[in-house]
Amino acid sequence: MSETGRPESLRARAHHLLTREEGGGAGGHALRIGLVLLIVVSVTTAVLKSVPVIGRAHGTLLDIVLLVTSFGFAIEYLLRIWVAPDNPGAAGAAGAARERLHYVFSLPGLVDLVAAIPFALTPHLGLQLDWLDIVPIFKLLRHTAAFQFMVEAVYSERRVLWSAAVLMLVLLVFQSSLVYYFERDAQPDKYGSIPEAMWWGIVTLTTVGYGDVTPVTLWGRVAGGLTAVMGLCMFAIPVGIIASAFIEAVRRREFVDTWNLVAKVPLFRTLDAARIAAVAGVLRARRAERGERLIRKGDQADSMYFIVSGDVEVDQENAAPKGRLSAGDFFGEIALIADRARTATITAQTPCKLLVLHKDDFESFMESHPDLRDAVRVAAQRRLQEISGG
Amino acid sequence: MSETGRPESLRARAHHLLTREEGGGAGGHALRIGLVLLIVVSVTTAVLKSVPVIGRAHGTLLDIVLLVTSFGFAIEYLLRIWVAPDNPGAAGAAGAARERLHYVFSLPGLVDLVAAIPFALTPHLGLQLDWLDIVPIFKLLRHTAAFQFMVEAVYSERRVLWSAAVLMLVLLVFQSSLVYYFERDAQPDKYGSIPEAMWWGIVTLTTVGYGDVTPVTLWGRVAGGLTAVMGLCMFAIPVGIIASAFIEAVRRREFVDTWNLVAKVPLFRTLDAARIAAVAGVLRARRAERGERLIRKGDQADSMYFIVSGDVEVDQENAAPKGRLSAGDFFGEIALIADRARTATITAQTPCKLLVLHKDDFESFMESHPDLRDAVRVAAQRRLQEISGG
């Protein structure tokens, strides 16, 4: 479970289970599913309770369910407070307290707190706070990669987005005022003030167009038509920026995953981050169908492979049992440093996504970084001996 | 008809006609048009039958048409069961049965089955299953490349799309709940429960905006306006991902077609798949207008051409009759291996799409793969002798 081999404390294990999306084995997987289920049950119950027919007939049952899920969230909340000191960067007793306070006053912490309070009971206390029952839905975002990409995308483009928002606000206020001046006499009930006209404005600029408020005068309609066209053109901009920044955030995550794959190869242990990034940059993506032979024993070796997803079978064709490698593993790295024939046949067992590092690419990379050449050569010789000896 | 020259069984021929979009000659073309027509007639009849005026006046006629098309689909269904064993990868009697079962329980198989049952008759049996008459429309998807691209696009981006769907669900539930809490007193008939408010929510987030349910309170409208803006920005993400993955799927198909063009050239027979892909990567696209001269006899040869679409005329300018090449053919490949003048003039007869392989690109490719150089050279010498001798 521990990467470094040190024995882990119970708290460290709990921290790992609660805060990492991947890893943690079957227990971690079950815990995550359990937490998501708890959220889904809680929110579904709150939604159903709002339906008068159901609320009247099964109100008590639904309240009990909400009470139970609140209790579950309370346990999760306390656990998260407990494990907070295991966040990276915290050290010592002062650090532990600071990390715990940091979590309690963070946005996720507050959501976790609200989710832990059984608001379903508040009507019995004379408080109409049961609408807070819907808040646990935000806990889902912790398990949603898209939300993190979204936050990243908005953050990285925040200056342009803010500026575009001002532009749209100007457009909204001006167009609404214009239509207000044209329509206020014809429809005093619908365009009674600029704020009322702004409801029409936002509905038109976003092209939602409910039709509950529409201009009827000639000039009101001319201004309204222009508003619709300008809305289309203007809103395209933040939409385009967010969409492309989002896709870029996804690609960046993929790069980091690739980087992590490369960093695990013993040969590259001596490289610093920037050089690993450079190696990651010359990798080429490749897909393999089920049953495709990737390496044939005895062939001339000219590239190494990283497995992004899928399984491969390693067959050394002598007495040795067949091996199996899967996502995160790599093979054929000897090709990069020695002119040797392949020592095993490797076949895709499932459809695989692979990254390939060609010998040529690796060599031209090494040539432009001569200071690394020797370090890698030493590491390579040691690895060759291990293999020959093993 | 058979690519390898082996005599084909009747079943193999039927399999080829039924499962491949291209090839199969005039018979295959007629069969595909017939199948599509059968679907169109069947669905149109079911649609017309739903119109009360038409249904009452011509009900019996429409039922007969539906009966006939069901019969046609039944024959198609049985044929598809019969030919299933000819799918690639099936072998032996056990394989044949497995392939047939696989088809019967696949989604296309089930659609084919439902289409083959004359549900138009069920009302006479006291069953209201005639709405299943619309199901044959899904059979059209088998003949629609866009659907396969769509499936590929969604599949390759499924993790991000799933994550984005969760994000949008959170947004939908929360915004709907918010507007429900603001509007439930003002409009108890329209915002009577959260699920009812969610109808408003989905209509707003997708910017459809029917206007049958709209907020009327101040805070309801503020939340509603925010919902519209957030809907625009959030829905842009999956839409952008699907659109770009779709276009990528189309491009990938085009690459495969290019690859197949290259793989057919005798010179490249000895190359493995990865190297053919490398050659395909250095091809450059070129368009030629009708009447454009691509190669002039006696010029210095410096590139070879692949025809993607269109026809060219080969004129050797001596007694030899003029030849004609079309999509899938190639010419000028001798230029890559010998310093010779062009031996014919080649002119585009129709607007052509071509791929060009420049000698320089080919040579630098060969230099970085010295082990292939000799293999290609041998193949080239043989081909040169063929041409000289022929």
Place this chain on the structure above:
Amino acid sequence: MSETGRPESLRARAHHLLTREEGGGAGGHALRIGLVLLIVVSVTTAVLKSVPVIGRAHGTLLDIVLLVTSFGFAIEYLLRIWVAPDNPGAAGAAGAARERLHYVFSLPGLVDLVAAIPFALTPHLGLQLDWLDIVPIFKLLRHTAAFQFMVEAVYSERRVLWSAAVLMLVLLVFQSSLVYYFERDAQPDKYGSIPEAMWWGIVTLTTVGYGDVTPVTLWGRVAGGLTAVMGLCMFAIPVGIIASAFIEAVRRREFVDTWNLVAKVPLFRTLDAARIAAVAGVLRARRAERGERLIRKGDQADSMYFIVSGDVEVDQENAAPKGRLSAGDFFGEIALIADRARTATITAQTPCKLLVLHKDDFESFMESHPDLRDAVRVAAQRRLQEISGG
């Protein structure tokens, strides 16, 4: 007026004025503005005539205007028939007749014919054909580059678009049928048949969402919400394809314009089309502000310039008068072939768009095409002597 210096016939001049968007001098410009004005007047009149108040008060005046514009269109129509034989590719008397028939039966020809008939008079003849008065608006498309890009874009992607259209038709028919089956009992007046439900379907899939027909049942709304989401995702595809193909068509046109700029340079006269394209490919775009000095007399020359738009002033700083170059001109080409200092100072007089050909890029281009080196060198020497002598 004539590019080759041959005296042009009157018909050839008229052909040039009528069919080319650019060139033709002041007369050509005035003619184009006149034709566009005629269309705008004609269509505006037809639109105004449809307004009852205006139609009753000024009916006769509007009819006269329509009569006059029809007469103008009739003259244009006859002229276009007359000049048709000057289309490129027509030869001889048979060719002339064929070109004229081709124009008469082409779509633009038919629109021109309809525009030439005074349909405004038909009510007086007892025929209600006055709605054809709106047809001349299509004549505007002849003067609209975007339409040609649009046609090109749709044409080049026609296979994918067709396939996507089938996909959307399947979605439309199925979703409409589904909602029809859910809603037909609750709202028999609005969902009375599948075709009626398809009106709802298309309004929802395009996210227009009028709200005149909306589902009210639970399952109708579930299916309706899914339809809205699927509409967003599916319609993104053809929209994305058309938008990107359109932008590509615009870029291609820009490339052709660049190519034409390069082809006019005497140095490059000996190059064939493919090599000019290669030269055009190494050009780099550059903008210059008004007053920016592009070349200073006496500097080392290292690049030549093509003017895409804007004006520059050439100042040789001795007695010679200042010159002026504008869009389509080029300067500094001696730099490519001789190591000489600049012989003039060149300053942008207006904001300019320029294309720059660097000496380095040109030289590496020449190195990879040694057979051209001598041809260009000879041309260059001749040009150098001209300049020294002139």
Place this chain on the structure above:
Amino acid sequence: MSETGRPESLRARAHHLLTREEGGGAGGHALRIGLVLLIVVSVTTAVLKSVPVIGRAHGTLLDIVLLVTSFGFAIEYLLRIWVAPDNPGAAGAAGAARERLHYVFSLPGLVDLVAAIPFALTPHLGLQLDWLDIVPIFKLLRHTAAFQFMVEAVYSERRVLWSAAVLMLVLLVFQSSLVYYFERDAQPDKYGSIPEAMWWGIVTLTTVGYGDVTPVTLWGRVAGGLTAVMGLCMFAIPVGIIASAFIEAVRRREFVDTWNLVAKVPLFRTLDAARIAAVAGVLRARRAERGERLIRKGDQADSMYFIVSGDVEVDQENAAPKGRLSAGDFFGEIALIADRARTATITAQTPCKLLVLHKDDFESFMESHPDLRDAVRVAAQRRLQEISGG
């Protein structure tokens, strides 16, 4: 405050504060915030005044606020007239007057003038001009980068956009006329004329779809459905063009900022604009987390860094105090010219955006520009001596 060290006049300082978004120190920042606040207060007051309840209750107060803000805008207006002669390019007394007139009659000048007039008082004078109170909102655009990008984007693509607008106008007029002819008998109140039908047309083509006017006849709905689909496809084009041109304008601004960063490095002072652009082109973006060590004292130097945003700490590890560099600064430039070990450890204090110039990239750039090599070497030697001596 002054970049060149010359003492600045009061007017020049005021010009700098009023016209530049960046720089100007704390005073400039406060002034900008003050101006934006004045606009926000003014517009909010005008919007609130339009609400009858508020307008009646607090009318006098709101009028006083508007009077005060108008007074503020009047002072700003006079200041801007005063400082106009400091615009770049103006010279002499004639230039000063010209620049002032130019500002007064420019669009921003007119908006500033209108904002300076207290229209809130006009109703007391019997003039209903109080709707001009909303005009100051346009003053916000001066402080909005997105607006400038938008203007740039529209300007650079104006020809295609204009052409696309004509295309959409043709579509709008034709589709509206078509639906008018189909619907005029069924709904004479809603489709009474083509201009009335065009209201429906624009609402449909933009996919707003209010639903106040919808076709009810069969053919009206067929034409309406086609209009919706065509609207989606056609409007995608200008939207796509504007969005991509906008993003390109943002990127161009980023390039200019990068260029300015590079131009400030003493080593590059001798380079002309085009070469600085070339250097800027080989920079690579890099992000650093808070606390990340960018350079370690004693390491082999292989790249220099530019800080785009964020702060770094310079620790020379001997008695010297720690330094701090921030946005716009650069470090490590000695690496490019001398094989020396790093002389300080540099750590990111905040999340940083950096641009990295690798020694290899710089050297291959120098090799392709041999004439610059010596100039840079001389500058480098001088700088090395400065550092050794300092």
